[in-house]
Amino acid sequence: MRNEMYHRSVISLLGLFLALPVAATLLYSLSSEWGATMLPSGLTFNWYLQLWNDPRFLTAFGHSLLVCLGTLLVSALIIVPAAFVTFYRFPWLNRWMNIIILMPFAVPPVVSSVGLLQLYSHGPLTLVGTPWVLIGCYFTIVLPFIYRALANTLGAMNLRDLMDAAHLLGADTPRALVSVILPNLKPALMASLFLSFSFLLGEFVFANMLVGTHFETLQVYLYNVRQTSGHFTSAVVMSYFLFTLALTWLAARLGK
Amino acid sequence: MDSSLSTCQLSALTSQPRRGPRWRHWQASLALLPLMVMLLVFCLAPMGWVIVNSVHSEDGNTLANFREILGSPFYLQAFVSSIRISLYSSVIGLLIVLPGAASLARVPGRLQNIAVAFTNMTSNLAGVPLAFAFIIILGTNGALTLLLRHAGLIDDLQLYSSNGLILIYSYFQIPLGLLLLYPAFSQLNDDWPDAAALLGASPGQYWRHVGLPVLAPAVCGTFVLLFANAMGAYASAYALTTGNYNLVTVRIASLVSGDIFLEPNLAAALSVMLMALLILVTAVNQWLLRRSHAQ
Numbered sequence: 001m002r003n004e005m006y007h008r009s010v011i012s013l014l015g016l017f018l019a020l021p022v023a024a025t026l027l028y029s030l031s032s033e034w035g036a037t038m039l040p041s042g043l044t045f046n047w048y049l050q051l052w053n054d055p056r057f058l059t060a061f062g063h064s065l066l067v068c069l070g071t072l073l074v075s076a077l078i079i080v081p082a083a084f085v086t087f088y089r090f091p092w093l094n095r096w097m098n099i100i101i102l103m104p105f106a107v108p109p110v111v112s113s114v115g116l117l118q119l120y121s122h123g124p125l126t127l128v129g130t131p132w133v134l135i136g137c138y139f140t141i142v143l144p145f146i147y148r149a150l151a152n153t154l155g156a157m158n159l160r161d162l163m164d165a166a167h168l169l170g171a172d173t174p175r176a177l178v179s180v181i182l183p184n185l186k187p188a189l190m191a192s193l194f195l196s197f198s199f200l201l202g203e204f205v206f207a208n209m210l211v212g213t214h215f216e217t218l219q220v221y222l223y224n225v226r227q228t229s230g231h232f233t234s235a236v237v238m239s240y241f242l243f244t245l246a247l248t249w250l251a252a253r254l255g256k
Numbered sequence: 257m258d259s260s261l262s263t264c265q266l267s268a269l270t271s272q273p274r275r276g277p278r279w280r281h282w283q284a285s286l287a288l289l290p291l292m293v294m295l296l297v298f299c300l301a302p303m304g305w306v307i308v309n310s311v312h313s314e315d316g317n318t319l320a321n322f323r324e325i326l327g328s329p330f331y332l333q334a335f336v337s338s339i340r341i342s343l344y345s346s347v348i349g350l351l352i353v354l355p356g357a358a359s360l361a362r363v364p365g366r367l368q369n370i371a372v373a374f375t376n377m378t379s380n381l382a383g384v385p386l387a388f389a390f391i392i393i394l395g396t397n398g399a400l401t402l403l404l405r406h407a408g409l410i411d412d413l414q415l416y417s418s419n420g421l422i423l424i425y426s427y428f429q430i431p432l433g434l435l436l437l438y439p440a441f442s443q444l445n446d447d448w449p450d451a452a453a454l455l456g457a458s459p460g461q462y463w464r465h466v467g468l469p470v471l472a473p474a475v476c477g478t479f480v481l482l483f484a485n486a487m488g489a490y491a492s493a494y495a496l497t498t499g500n501y502n503l504v505t506v507r508i509a510s511l512v513s514g515d516i517f518l519e520p521n522l523a524a525a526l527s528v529m530l531m532a533l534l535i536l537v538t539a540v541n542q543w544l545l546r547r548s549h550a551q
Contacts, residue, residue, distance in 0.1 A: 003362070010359035011371050014352070018378045018430065021389035024399055028392045078294065081287040089284040104299045106534075108488030110505045111527040114512050115302025118309070118520050125297075136298040143295075204383045204491040209513050223384050223495055230392060237385040244380045252373060 022241065029234035047235040057236070060221035067131050067217060068200045071138040072193050075146055078139070080185065083150040084177055087159055094151065101147050104140035109205040112137070116210060129214040137206045142196035149192035153185055187254060194251030198244040310524040321525035331507065331526070337418060338504040339533075342486035344422045349429030349482055350475070357434055361441035372435070379431035383491030390415060390424050391496070416497055424492050429482045436481060440474035473545055480541045484534050504530050 032042040051057055086093045104112070116137070120127040127133035159181070166176035204219040212220060222236050313320040325331045360371055381389065393400045394415045404410045414420055444467060452462040468475075490505040499506050504526060511523035 004364075007359035007362045008367070010355055011363055011367065014356045014359075014430075014434075015371065015374060018375070018427075021386070021393060021427070022378070022381060024393045025385075025389045028399075078290045082291040085284045085287040089281070090288075093288075100295065103295065107299070107303060107531065108490070108505065110488065110490045110508050111306060111531065112299065112302045114508060114520060114523045114527055115305035116298070117512050119301055119305055133298075136294060139294050140299050143291075198380055202380055202383060202385070204495075208491075209509060219384050219491075222388070226388070226495070230388075233388050234392060237388055240385060241381065245377055248373075248377060248380070 025234045025237050025241075028231060029238045031231065047229075047231045048239070051232060051235045051239065056216075057221060060216045060218050063131070063215055064201055064218040067134050067138065067215075068197050070131070071135045071142065071200060072197060074135055075139050075142050075196070076189065076193065079143065079146045079150065080182070080189065081177070083147055083154060084181060087151070087154040088163060094155075097147065097151075101144045105144060109137075110209070113206060113209040128210050129212075131211065131215050133210050134206060134215075134217075137210070138200050138203065141203070142192075142200065145196055146189070146192045149188040150185055153188040157181075157184055190254040191251045194247050194254060198247040198251070201240065201244055201247075306524045306527050309521050310528040313521055321522050322529070324522065325525055325529065330502070334502045334504045334507045335529075335533075337502055338487055338530075341418060341421050341425055341503070342483050345425030345429055345486050346479055346482040348422070348426040349433050350479055352426070352430055353433035353437055353478075354475070356430075357438040357441050360434065360438040361444070372438075375431045375434050379428075379435065382428045384495040386424060386428060387492045387495035390420070390427075394420070394423075416501075418501075420496065421493055421501065424496065425486050425489065428489075428492065429486065432485065433478055433482055436478045437474060440471055444470060472548065476541050476544065480537055483537060487530065487534060 029047055030043050030045070032044040032046070083097075086097055116133065117128055119125070120133060121129070127136070162180055162184075163173070163176055166180045167173075171179065201218060203217075204223065207217045207220050208223065211217070213224070216224070218236075218240060222233065222240070225236070226233060310321060311318040360368060363371070390398075392398055395401065396415075398415075401410075401415075415423075448466055449459070449462050452466055453459075457465070488505065490503075490509060493501055493503055493506060494509070499510060508523045508526050508530070511517075511519050511526070
């Protein structure tokens with residue numbers, strides 16, 4: 001009993017510590033003024049109203065949503081068939097895939113930006129400054145998460161029997177993939193997509209170095225408005241944070 | 257498995273010499289092609305560019321870039337501060353995470369689920385938003401700064417210094433470390449402490465001779481990941497000090513996207529050195545693990 005009390009208090013203490021910056025930012029975003037005193041002098045929703053009426057913020061938010069959704073669509077269209085083929089036709093490949101998909105993980109974004117900036121800022125493949133380069137980079141970020149989620153499900157299901165049964169009933173392989181395998185993959189796929197969404201929304205390095213203000217995303221906007229009121233930036237941080245909170249909650253619900 | 261018989265029969269059926277519905281080999285490989293192309297264009301090609309151009313400089317000398325870095329106090333300072341901040345924040349993060357993960361593995365399932373979800377959530381608070389949150393709390397006019405100043409404990413809090421960066425880095429290491437480490441603590445059997453106590457071991461002896469050796473691989477692995485994570489981090493430091501603090505990642509970024517001198521080849525050489533350092537740390541970790549297994 002005393003042991004359990006100890007563990008509970010350790011967890012609570014840690015939770016409190018982790019929650020502190022979030023709580024302070026929330027309070028700051030809701031206070032009218034919080035300068036030379038310990039607690040804010042008044043509460044207000046004005047910062048949020050101002051923020052959600054700022055066309056630049058709405059554009060940046062829209063840009064972020066567009067890039068993230070675009071990435072997830074491209075990723076799903078590329079990774080689902082690849083994972084399926086790996087497990088169905090080339091099972092020996094799975095071991096290699098597990099290594100290949102982790103490659104982008106080993107390289108810090110700053111480092112790959114160096115090469116990306118030189119390779120794609122001119123010539124036939126001019127991607128720097130456009131959202132396309134972000135979609136490509138974000139694909140490499142989410143690849144391990146989505147592939148592993150799909151691989152776990154594909155490894156656990158009776159893939160060969162399911163496919164043979166579908167073939168016997170007259171479906172060709174693409175048809176069988178879409179109407180038999182895909183419904184089975186859906187929970188894992190959706191959960192990994194939502195999770196990817198939530199951390200893509202927080203990506204700053206690629207967005208700032210490769211695209212910057214040409215196609216301002218949420219994080220770049222946040223950085224660029226740092227000189228305005230701290231209350232205002234807090235409102236940006238909280239809006240972003242609550243949005244990702246909703247996404248991770250959805251991911252957890254869909255993963256069940 | 258009793259389905260193996262029917263599977264054999266089915267594959268015998270489908271391999272009949274009719275135009276089978278199954279994809280031929282090359283058609284199946286085609287499904288892998290887009291993934292490989294994306295990786296090639298957005299991961300391998302930039303990596304290759306960095307490695308090739310790190311040994312290219314204007315005067316044609318292959319090692320000139322590296323010689324310039326190693327001979328420059330400015331770049332060496334960047335490496336020293338990056339390593340210092342990464343090392344401190346990983347150790348501090350681990351010291352907080354170890355008791356936290358031990359408790360997280362021992363609380364009832366419901367509380368554990370809530371705590372893990374909460375940790376996941378805070379791991380999203382990184383980079384630019386995290387730097388701003390810390391400015392609000394601990395900046396020049398931050399709430400906690402004012403509190404401490406009123407209490408007369410401090411004159412001024414140096415958030416925009418290496419200590420401030422260590423604090424912020426430690427904060428974002430904690431959720432990551434917790435999520436990586438708490439499954440390892442579930443390996444520890446609940447009966448082991450009792451068994452050790454029966455044999456006359458104190459709790460300290462139990463941890464030294466049983467607990468920590470079992471956990472060592474996971475702890476070392478987590479440490480390496482935290483260290484690599486901190487070495488590669490850029491956004492928080494950049495947002496906190498607007499690129500004025502001398503770190504390796506900040507230097508690399510300013511050499512390719514700064515306002516004044518663009519020297520991509522030097523940035524490539526710095527990048528290669530950074531990655532060599534990370535590979536070295538990982539290799540040492542692997543070597544230690546293998547040695548401890550051999551004993």
